[in-house]
Amino acid sequence: MRFEVIPLGTGAALPAQGRSPSAQVLRLEDALYLIDCGEGTQERLRMAGLSFMRISRVFISHLHGDHCFGIMGLLSTMHLLGRTRELHLHGPQPLKAIIDLQLQASGTWLRFPLHFHAVGDDAPQVLLEDERLTVTSLPLRHRVPTTGFLFRQKPGPRPLRPEHVNSIPHYRRSAVKAGHDLVRDDGTVVPNAALTTDPPPPAAYAYCSDTAPHPHLASWVRGVDLLYHEATFTTHLAARARETLHSTAAQAATVAREAGVGALLLGHFSSRYKDLTPLLDEARAIFPDTALSEEGRCYPIGPRSSAPGTGG
Amino acid sequence: MRFEVIPLGTGAALPAQGRSPSAQVLRLEDALYLIDCGEGTQERLRMAGLSFMRISRVFISHLHGDHCFGIMGLLSTMHLLGRTRELHLHGPQPLKAIIDLQLQASGTWLRFPLHFHAVGDDAPQVLLEDERLTVTSLPLRHRVPTTGFLFRQKPGPRPLRPEHVNSIPHYRRSAVKAGHDLVRDDGTVVPNAALTTDPPPPAAYAYCSDTAPHPHLASWVRGVDLLYHEATFTTHLAARARETLHSTAAQAATVAREAGVGALLLGHFSSRYKDLTPLLDEARAIFPDTALSEEGRCYPIGPRSSAPGTGG
Numbered sequence: 001m002r003f004e005v006i007p008l009g010t011g012a013a014l015p016a017q018g019r020s021p022s023a024q025v026l027r028l029e030d031a032l033y034l035i036d037c038g039e040g041t042q043e044r045l046r047m048a049g050l051s052f053m054r055i056s057r058v059f060i061s062h063l064h065g066d067h068c069f070g071i072m073g074l075l076s077t078m079h080l081l082g083r084t085r086e087l088h089l090h091g092p093q094p095l096k097a098i099i100d101l102q103l104q105a106s107g108t109w110l111r112f113p114l115h116f117h118a119v120g121d122d123a124p125q126v127l128l129e130d131e132r133l134t135v136t137s138l139p140l141r142h143r144v145p146t147t148g149f150l151f152r153q154k155p156g157p158r159p160l161r162p163e164h165v166n167s168i169p170h171y172r173r174s175a176v177k178a179g180h181d182l183v184r185d186d187g188t189v190v191p192n193a194a195l196t197t198d199p200p201p202p203a204a205y206a207y208c209s210d211t212a213p214h215p216h217l218a219s220w221v222r223g224v225d226l227l228y229h230e231a232t233f234t235t236h237l238a239a240r241a242r243e244t245l246h247s248t249a250a251q252a253a254t255v256a257r258e259a260g261v262g263a264l265l266l267g268h269f270s271s272r273y274k275d276l277t278p279l280l281d282e283a284r285a286i287f288p289d290t291a292l293s294e295e296g297r298c299y300p301i302g303p304r305s306s307a308p309g310t311g312g
Numbered sequence: 313m314r315f316e317v318i319p320l321g322t323g324a325a326l327p328a329q330g331r332s333p334s335a336q337v338l339r340l341e342d343a344l345y346l347i348d349c350g351e352g353t354q355e356r357l358r359m360a361g362l363s364f365m366r367i368s369r370v371f372i373s374h375l376h377g378d379h380c381f382g383i384m385g386l387l388s389t390m391h392l393l394g395r396t397r398e399l400h401l402h403g404p405q406p407l408k409a410i411i412d413l414q415l416q417a418s419g420t421w422l423r424f425p426l427h428f429h430a431v432g433d434d435a436p437q438v439l440l441e442d443e444r445l446t447v448t449s450l451p452l453r454h455r456v457p458t459t460g461f462l463f464r465q466k467p468g469p470r471p472l473r474p475e476h477v478n479s480i481p482h483y484r485r486s487a488v489k490a491g492h493d494l495v496r497d498d499g500t501v502v503p504n505a506a507l508t509t510d511p512p513p514p515a516a517y518a519y520c521s522d523t524a525p526h527p528h529l530a531s532w533v534r535g536v537d538l539l540y541h542e543a544t545f546t547t548h549l550a551a552r553a554r555e556t557l558h559s560t561a562a563q564a565a566t567v568a569r570e571a572g573v574g575a576l577l578l579g580h581f582s583s584r585y586k587d588l589t590p591l592l593d594e595a596r597a598i599f600p601d602t603a604l605s606e607e608g609r610c611y612p613i614g615p616r617s618s619a620p621g622t623g624g
Contacts, residue, residue, distance in 0.1 A: 014392045015355065039385040040352045043327065063417040065388040069381075073351040076377040080326045094417040101413060105375040105406040107456045144419045 003028050003153060003203050003301045005226065007267060007293040008044040009036075012232050012246075013066045016271030020295060021066035022209060024228070025050055026151055027298075028132060034058045034074075035149060035207050041070035042077050048296050052078050053085065057128070059119075059135070060091030061209060062146035068095065072102050079110050086113040090127050090135075092145050093118040121145040124220055138220050140211035142245045148208035150221060158196035168195060203302040208255075209268050212245040218258035226301045227261040228293065230268035234278050237270075249279040253286035262303065267293040315340050315465060315515050315613045317538065319579060319605040320356040321348075324544050324558075325378045328583030332607060333378035334521060336540070337362055338463055339610075340444060346370045346386075347461060347519050353382035354389050360608050364390050365397065369440070371431075371447070372403030373521060374458035380407065384414050391422050398425040402439050402447075404457050405430040433457040436532055450532050452523035454557045460520035462533060470508035480507060515614040520567070521580050524557040530570035538613045539573040540605065542580035546590050549582075561591040565598035574615065579605040 005026050011019030021038025025045070032054045034041070045052060052074070060068050068091070078087065089095070096116045103110065119127065121139045128135040131154060138148035157177035160168065168176055169185075176182050182190040206221040209230040221227055229252035233241045241248050247255075249266060256264035264287050269276055276292050283290040293299070317338050323331030333350025337357070344366045346353070357364060364386070372380050380403070390399065401407070408428045415422065431439065433451045440447040443466060450460035469489035472480065480488055481497075488494050494502040518533040521542040533539055541564035545553045553560050559567075561578060568576035576599050581588055588604050595602040605611070 014389060015358075039382065040355060043352060046327075063414070065384055065414070065418055065420075069385045069388070070351065072377055073381045076381070077326060092417070094413070098410075098413055098417060101406070101410055102375070102377070105404070105410060105456070106377055108377075144417070 001029060004298045005205055005301060006048060006298050007295055008041060009038050010267045010269055010293045010295055012268050012270045014271040017274055020044060022268060031056055036061055036067040037070040037074055038066045039069040042074045053083055057088040059149050060095060061148060062142060062144050063092050063094060083112045086115060088115045090117045090119050119147050121147050138208060140208060141214045142210045146210060148206060150206045152204040153202035155202045156199040158199055160196055164195045201303060205301045210246055213247060213251050218255050221259045223260055225262040225303060226265060226299060227256050228265045228267060229255055231266040231279050232268050232270050234282050249283040250286055253283035253290060256287040264290040265293045265299060266290060313341060316610045317517055317613060318360060318610050319607055320353060320360060321350050322579045322581055322605045322607055324580050324582045326583040329586055332356060334580060343368055348373055348379040349382040349386055350378045351381040354386045365395055369400040371461050372407060373460060374454060374456050375404050375406060395424040398427060400427045400429060402429045402431050431459050433459050450520060452520060453526045454522045458522060460518060462518045464516040465514035467514045468511040470511055472508055476507045513615060517613045522558055525559060525563050530567050533571045535572055537574040537615060538577060538611060539568050540577045540579060541567055543578040543591050544580050544582050546594050561595040562598055565595035565602060568599040576602040577605045577611060578602060
């Protein structure tokens with residue numbers, strides 16, 4: 001099952017060093033979810049060959065411009081391309097009024113239903129649960145209301161033990177794969193465990209940007225396969241991180257270590273860093289399975305997906 | 313005197329064919345004026361090597377996204393770069409609320425004074441008059457309130473006739489250059505015309521996007537040196553132009569011919585045209601001194617600045 005994330009922007013508030021503002025695409029099989037949408041995201045989606053029309057949901061972490069100034073252009077282009085399929089948008093409450101005001105001022109009535117879902121920032125809440133995925137908000141600590149997002153796959157069907165497949169009537173197989181015991185026509189019961197094996201553990205991805213260290217974050221993202229965490233500064237600028245409610249690379253790595261995640265992906269790099277090696281080195285000293293996110297690169301999410309370049 | 317325009321985006325509403333949404337920079341000596349600001353304009357300003365900080369005024373023609381979705385990103389970047397110099401923004405009234413709402417949602421207090429000037433669309437009005445330039449709004453005909461902009465240089469000082477320079481006391485020269493007669497210390501009066509020559513005629517540039525044909529437009533832009541006029545479609549799609557309140561290349565050229573402008577620059581090309589030759593050919597059949605605007609190219613504005621490539 002294809003489950004991966006593609007960062008489209010790895011920069012912080014000030015565009016520089018050829019880095020774009022925050023945006024990521026999460027791909028789960030044929031579904032695309034957009035996470036944050038800085039200015040120019042639609043252009044980078046196009047460059048990455050990702051179809052606007054397959055995006056079913058957009059998640060906006062907060063209303064700083066480098067995370068949301070591209071949303072109007074994206075909606076407008078979807079509209080002009082003739083989208084009719086509904087789009088779900090999860091984000092801070094004021095985003096609704098910001099969008100409505102601009103649609104009104106431009107005399108635009110979107111051709112597709114736009115369902116807005118306000119995301120609170122008090123406690124983690126389930127934003128979406130469907131047959132494949134559960135998405136939970138992660139309250140973060142930043143200068144304006146901000147949430148991260150935890151994407152956790154649903155467990156897949158339980159694989160049938162090959163030696164028993166033929167002994168299970170065809171019409172009972174779905175129930176057995178779903179975990180039920182098999183009740184034979186003569187009334188005997190075969191325990192599920194005898195017929196199936198455990199499915200691969202469901203993969204999980206957490207997106208945390210922007211945030212100062214948060215006391216509960218590590219517990220909320222415990223054991224995820226891939227953690228994206230902002231690393232705006234090195235420890236050298238810890239005071240600046242504290243002042244702006246951002247994290248250092250060391251702080252990001254500390255969350256990864258405490259949470260026991262599979263791998264850590266850093267991003268939201270301050271424009272002052274041309275060379276990002278100091279950020280990477282600082283994080284790896286604490287959590288070795290760390291990578292710098294690169295725009296347009298695919299990062300698989302799953303048990304075997306440790307950070308690229310670390311030999312994991 | 314350097315007076316030129318640099319188109320940064322030549323596309324229409326739907327980004328495609330590598331063309332960006334509308335934005336132009338007008339350069340008058342060391343001053344930069346930004347006209348329209350589609351998404352990604354800040355990036356294209358950077359690519360063109362144009363300083364954000366030297367932009368003193370921004371003019372927004374209307375609130376369709378391809379003309380204004382880049383304004384928040386530009387303001388934000390100016391703020392982050394530490395701008396303190398005031399910025400004047402001329403545009404439709406709702407733009408003020410759109411900006412304020414987003415600044416508020418992002419908890420941003422701009423470090424520089426942003427002076428907003430609402431532009432009406434009922435009749436041409438002088439928006440700005442300083443020592444170098446007069447800017448007048450040009451009401452256009454589009455689906456939402458839309459104005460073009462006419463930039464007219466002020467006449468320069470009258471050059472002194474070389475043979476008389478030494479006969480004019482130093483302390484009287486400014487007055488003579490400003491057009492006054494010379495009153496000598498003995499009371500005799502020398503008419504200005506005997507001492508000076510006419511300065512070069514002040515150059516003028518008109519920006520007209522987006523608009524259906526407008527009965528008064530040619531009279532308002534009469535004789536400008538360079539007319540930028542949208543040409544979204546060819547005549548083949550005249551019905552579509554009529555329906556969307558846009559112009560064909562032929563209609564743009566007709567305005568140029570009726571107004572007797574020096575040269576015509578076309579832009580706002582529909583994404584359906586990969587090859588723009590049909591638009592150019594159609595316009596040149598009516599007004600030969602026509603060029604297609606190219607992103608990042610400088611177009612001088614003045615009596616000798618006919619369209620590049622026409623040998624004018």
